[in-house]
Amino acid sequence: MKPLTLAAMLGLAALLAACGQKAETDDAAANTTAEATGKMDAMASNMSGDMGNMEMPMAGSAKMAKGAGTVTAVDKSAGTITLDHGPIAEADWPAMTMAFKAKPELLDSVKVGDKVAFDLALNGNAGEVTAIQKQ
Ligand SMILES: [Cu+2]
Helix, strand or coil, X not given: CCHHHHHHHHHHHHHHHHHHCCCCCHHHHHHHHHHHHHHHHHHHHHHHHHHHHCCCXXXXXXXXXXXXXXXXXXXXXCCEEEEEECCEHHHXXXXXXXXXXXXXXXXXXXXXXXXXXXXXXXXXXXXXXXXXXXC
């Protein structure tokens, strides 16, 4: 933990303590709140700075993209589908052939040679097909 984060957390603790003390005068409460708010702002900006450096391979953080292409392989044991796909701007990919993870029901819904449109959940240089439709 960075010293700044610790200081900000102590500021938050002070704010929480202040909230429990209803007997203070209005002036004192206002001063405490203003000071604590400043520290909370510092904490918020510090936290967002830390978050920016973090790799977060969670489904919730995946970027969605749409693509179109041709199925060149379906590997049910590996749980992957290989697509000869066109450029995907969201991923900054040129046209290429690559394998994607996909759920079994999606693998069952297409076969080699099918022209398809698909949705992707992007995770760095990998992607999972989340929907696929024959065209
Ligand atoms: Cu690709």
